[in-house]
Amino acid sequence: PVPCGIFPVYSEFEAAVHPSNLATEPADQDAVPAVAEMEDMVGRDWIKKFDSKHRAKKFVGGRLVTSRLFVIKKVKRAKDKRGRWVEKTKKRLLLDLKASGVSAASVKCERVVLPRVLDVVFDGLELLKAQRRRRRSTSLRHLVLDFRHCFYHFPVAPKEQRFLAARLMNNWYVWVRATQGSRGAPLVSGRGIAQAMRLALSVAPLDRARSSTYVDDPLMSFAGSDLENNRNIAKVVFCLRALNYDLAYDKAQ
DSSP, X not given: OOXXXXXXXXXXXXXXXXXXXXOOOOOOTTOGGGHHHHHHHHHTTSEEEESSHHHHHHHHTSOOOBOEEEEEEEEEEEEOTTSOEEEEEEEEEEEEHHHHTTTTTOOOOBOOOOOOHHHHHHHHHHHHHHXXXXXSOOEEEEEEOOBTTOGGGSBOOGXXXXXXXXXXXXXXXXXXXXXXXXXXXXXXXXXXXXXXXXXXXXXXXXXXXXXXXXXXXXXXXXXXXXXXXXXXXXXXXXXXXXXTOOBOGGGOO
C-alpha cells in the first residue's frame, strides 16, 4: 500500500527483487491436512479455487507466482465446558512467500506503531479524573475483544492477486483477501482496524471510553456507572458488527 500519512514512513522502501524476476515454487503434494482448511476459506470466498492453471491465470490476468503451503501448529492448554484442562491444537495455514521471493519483491512503506503500556494507564487515569468531577459512584472496566480472521477482512488488489497463489493436489488457489505471511497485510490491517476503532469509539462520550489497539487486539477502557459501562460497551461492539467485522467473543476478557 502507498503511504497515507497514518504511520511513520520508512526512509528507504525499495523492493529488493523486481516482481518480473520471481520464480514459481513447486507444489507441495504432502499438504493433505491443509485441504480442509483450504476448502473452508474457499467457502468463505477468501480464496478462489480453479481446476486448471489456465483458468487461474485467466482470472488474475497474467502469470502466476505460486508459493508453498505450510501449516503452523500451536498447542495450548484450556478448560473445556466441564472445567477440565485439555490440550487444544490450533492450526494456521500460511503461504511461504519468502521462499517464492514475493516478500523480497514487496514494498513496505510504513511502519506500524503500537500503543505503549503507559498509554492504557494514562487513558484510565484521565477517564477516572473526568468521572471524579461528576461526584458519582463510578468504576473502571477494561475489555479485550480480538478481531477474528483479521487479515481476511481486507481484499487484495486485483493486479496483485497473481502473487498470492498456490497449488494443492490437483487444484490451483488464488487469494483474494490479504493473507498472513505477506508484508503488506499487517499495514493494511493496522490502517483498517484503526479506522474501525475510531468509528466505534465515536458512539461513546470521550470521557467515558478510550481504546488502544495492538494490530487486531483492541484494549478498550470504560468509566462510569455499571449501567453506563454496559451501555457503552454494547454500543461499541454493535458498531463494529455493523461494520461487518468478525469478533472473537469466546476469547473476550
